[in-house]
Amino acid sequence: MALVLGREEELLAQLRALLTFLPPPASPPAPAAPVKVESIMGTSGGGRRLGSKRDRDDDSEAEAEQHGDEPAAAQPHYCPHPPPPCKRTRRRKNKKKRQQSKCLVTTVPDFDGYQWRKYGQKQIEGAMYPRSYYRCIQSAKQGCQAKRTVQRNDDDGATAPPEYTVVYVAEHTCTANDDALEAPPVILETTTSVVVRAPAAHTDPVVVVVPATATTSAAAAASACSTTVTTGTESPAISGDDVACCCDGLLAAVVHGGCGGSWAPGPADSVSVPSFRLQEMEDLTGPIRSPVHVVPRAWLDR
DNA sequence: TTTATTTGACCGCA
DNA sequence: TGCGGTCAAATAAA
Numbered sequence: 001m002a003l004v005l006g007r008e009e010e011l012l013a014q015l016r017a018l019l020t021f022l023p024p025p026a027s028p029p030a031p032a033a034p035v036k037v038e039s040i041m042g043t044s045g046g047g048r049r050l051g052s053k054r055d056r057d058d059d060s061e062a063e064a065e066q067h068g069d070e071p072a073a074a075q076p077h078y079c080p081h082p083p084p085p086c087k088r089t090r091r092r093k094n095k096k097k098r099q100q101s102k103c104l105v106t107t108v109p110d111f112d113g114y115q116w117r118k119y120g121q122k123q124i125e126g127a128m129y130p131r132s133y134y135r136c137i138q139s140a141k142q143g144c145q146a147k148r149t150v151q152r153n154d155d156d157g158a159t160a161p162p163e164y165t166v167v168y169v170a171e172h173t174c175t176a177n178d179d180a181l182e183a184p185p186v187i188l189e190t191t192t193s194v195v196v197r198a199p200a201a202h203t204d205p206v207v208v209v210v211p212a213t214a215t216t217s218a219a220a221a222a223s224a225c226s227t228t229v230t231t232g233t234e235s236p237a238i239s240g241d242d243v244a245c246c247c248d249g250l251l252a253a254v255v256h257g258g259c260g261g262s263w264a265p266g267p268a269d270s271v272s273v274p275s276f277r278l279q280e281m282e283d284l285t286g287p288i289r290s291p292v293h294v295v296p297r298a299w300l301d302r
Numbered sequence: 303t304t305t306a307t308t309t310g311a312c313c314g315c316a
Numbered sequence: 317t318g319c320g321g322t323c324a325a326a327t328a329a330a
Contacts, residue, residue: 118307120322133321149321305330312323 101169109150109164114172116148128154138174145170 110116116134123130129152136144147170153163 119324121307121309122320122322125319131320147321303330306328308327309325310323312321314319314321316317316319 101167104166104168105153105163106166107161107163109166112148112166112168114146124151127151136172136174138172142174144172144174146172146174 104112115137117137117139118132118134120133121130122133131149131151134148134150136146138144139146146168149167149169151165153165155162
């Protein structure tokens with residue numbers, strides 16, 4: 001028993017460490033701004049210019065205008081009226097130095113409590129799937145520097161649900177979304193149950209993090225999604241038997257990798273989560289949803 | 303009209 | 317020099 005408690009504490013510590021990039025434990029999670037239920041990349045946008053804007057000379061103006069989106073603090077060296085030595089006066093803010101980052105492998109890349117806006121996508125050398133680049137949706141309003149990249153892990157398509165490697169760069173500096181406290185966020189009301197897949201390839205424990213109110217048992221949590229959490233490039237130190245605990249509104253379950261093989265995919269393993277359903281990730285050919293649909297703790301307490 | 307996404311070009315770092 | 321990250325016009329959806 002003491003052993004289990006110790007593991008819980010260990011898990012808690014790790015979760016907290018991870019969640020420093022996510023909603024702060026003591027304060028309401030930032031998420032929450034009313035989000036659109038549908039923000040599926042594949043259904044909107046899609047425009048693409050034919051010519052290169054950089055062939056034009058009005059870049060400086062556009063750059064200056066664009067600069068308004070970024071916080072002054074984020075660009076301490078930016079001069080509002082610099083002689084444009086080149087077409088791009090605004091230079092990388094976060095490329096020069098490696099920023100602190102955290103890596104997370106998950107089947108639900110959007111399930112992190114924050115809203116993100118995609119600003120780029122790129123096919124990475126040697127990667128089967130393109131990498132998507134997101135920044136915090138509060139970057140414009142509050143100058144939040146948080147960013148993340150989402151890339152589907154290479155697989156032969158045999159694994160389902162697909163796993164994504166999410167790398168968080170820079171901590172959120174945005175405060176809890178005020179709007180979120182004024183109006184409830186829209187929770188995805190997907191009616192599809194989450195089909196549990198046996199993480200056959202996993203030997204590491206699988207950490208599942210879901211809102212505490214979403215399920216009543218760790219097993220359900222584990223069934224809701226499978227998320228392997230890693231910090232940096234290191235494997236989590238989590239090990240051991242199934243553990244369930246509550247962590248600031250989050251219910252976490254650690255499922256030893258060995259149990260994965262015992263999970264048989266199929267309808268029998270579908271789990272319906274009352275009042276909170278995780279969104280089933282669509283096939284990778286589909287878009288990666290940007291907005292996150294998570295119940296802020298403030299809402300849970302109501 | 304506003305908002306969000308797509309996507310080729312640009313640019314810095316390794 | 318190549319790769320990865322970012323920019324921003326174009327464009328579709330809301």
